[in-house]
Amino acid sequence: MSSTVRSIGPGVETPTRGGAISLFSLLGWSAVAWTAAAGVVHFVATTLPDHHADPLLLSFFLGAGVAQLTWALAVARRPTPALLVGGAAMNLAIAAIWVVSRTVGIPFVNGGSPEAVGFADVASTLLEVAAAASLSLAAALPAEAGRSVLRRGSLLLAGAVGGAVGMLLPAVISLPSEMASGHQMPAPAAMASARAESPPGMAGLTSMAGMSPAVRALGQPISLAMAVMSPHSSATMTMTAPGPGAQPSMPGAMNMGTPAGSGGTAGTSDPKMTFWGQRSVVRYGPIPLPPASMGGGLHDLVSPAFPKPCDNCLMTGVIPDMVYADGSPANIDTGVMLHHIVLFDNSKDDYTCPRWDGVGVLGRRIFASGNERTAFSLPAGFGLPVGTQQWAGLFDLMNMTAQVRNVYLQFTVYHVPATSPGIRQVVPVWLDENNCSNSEFSVPAGRSDTTWTWTSSLTGRVVLAGGHLHDGGVSITLTDTTRGERICTAVAGYGTKPHYQGNIDSMQPVCRWDRLAVVTAGDSLRLDALYNPPHPESGVMGIMLIDIYPTNDLNGGSPPPPGANGPADGPSSPQGGGMQGMS
Secondary structure (H helix, E strand, C coil), X not given: CCCCCEECCCCCEECCCCCCEEXXXXXXXXXXXXXXXXXXXXXXXXXXXXXXCCHHHHHHHHHHHHHHHHHHHHHHHCCCHHHHHHHHHHHHHHHHHHHHHHHCCCCCCHHHCCCCCCHHHHHHHHHHHHHHHHHHHHHHCCHHHHCCEECCHHHHHHHHHHHHHHHHXXXXXXXXXXXXXXXXXXXXXXXXXXXXXXXXXXXXXXXXXXCCHHHHHHXXXXXXXXXCCCCCEEEEEEEECCXXXXXXXXXXXXXXXXXXXXXXXXXXXXXXXXXXXXXXXXXXXXXXXXXXXXXXXXXXXXXXXXXXXXXXXXXXXXXEEEECCCCCECCHHHCEEEEEEXXXXXXXXXXXXXXXXXXXXXXXXXXXXXXXXXXXXXXXXXXXXXXXXXXXXXXXXXECCCCCXXXXXXXXXXXXXXXXXXXXXXXXXXXXXXXXXXXXXXXXXCCEEEEEEEECCCCEEEEEEEEEXXXXXXXXXXXXXXXXXXXXXXXXXXXXXXXXXXXXXXXXXXXXXXXXXEECCCCEEEEEEEXXXXXXXXXXXXXXXEEEEECCCCCCCXXXXXXXXXXXXXXXXXXXXXXXXXX
């Protein structure tokens, strides 16, 4: 089919009925769509009450929105070379202001402190950069090349417009929730406020805090793209550990001497717990934590490339920790805190959180730790498979000091080869009072019991269960209400380790046995998180991660001995302790 192109100005033409447009036209109209979408985001930002409190911010968003939409209308009506060049300069200038505001801060905005990174501002900046690049390319092209006709150019243009709309809608939806969670980042004056916001501009990391699950899922590709640029390094050092299934250490491996966490922060598991298999020490870092005046740490951040201890192996135990470069403990007594770390196997779907819902986009949650750093070891003969796929990590680290602190996340992992005979593979199942979201919920002052239920999609034997609470938490219990059987109760411990300065320092026991409990598909599992804080708390958690051996042989193994499921009558003291909201 033949077609013609009708010029509406220097370098930009309207699509014809045949669908053919010039390269100039494709670049120009794409830039119009992207700039207009960014302008709409800035206009919506002017409606938020938080921006009304700062006349300078309100003026900037209003001015940016007016400039971008006016430019888009002007180019659509009659494009000129000067308008195209001006559009590129305008978009680059607005994007540059955003970069400065998120890295070093603007002196007369927000007290000069860098602002938090959110999905809406990242989306509008990407639109602006794309528009500037498109216009710059149009300006650099020779006239003959720019006028070349693209037979399917209209389809490409439709994709560009669709991309603009696809970025615009979630950005507009996310703005109110981002502002409600305090998107503007004040300089905190107390430790508890240090974790309120994510820090700005940390290379390779982006905040997911404050977004709804749907918006966070839409924003995840941007988060992962930014994380690819992470400067963090990692190392894995391997040595042989005694116990069943121990394997020779790898050639050239470094003997670490003493177990990770021997400085006193890890090893919070049951003292009777034994670890078996080959031992690898996995370290991720250095991770620079900005001081409290700049946000006080890194909050709900994603790294798409977290180091693994091995490929094609079965993980049998993990001891989590956070340390400094010299291996010394990094904990509350030194002004930092491991709020939480979650590891994901991106090659597999999570059992309780589908890919389309919130953190489910990252894959299957296989291990997690709070600052109490609870270790686990599977019963002999069971292992969690680790393939060749990449792991992802989501973590929240706090810095309550006035200095930048460089820390490392460190895991001592025990494992055996996947070909080891007689080892039965388990699957991890994540149970959460606020599943798929940021896991946080609120509790009133005094005793309260928050519950959540999951209908099991698995049949098999539960062989391990470990819980996580925040300060003020008393205990967390998992019950199979269909069978009327308690699977595990983990109790929060306080004041037993000096590194924690009275905050929660253990969750005991880690329930483990070769037949701790049995579940069948269709069973209703109820999670009860018991809290008893002295005053209302927001942002607390109630999580239990269990490992299930899928099998129809529900009579295999042996019944758990007394105490393996935790205390039947709950904790001896109903009072939660610690510095509220800090763990």
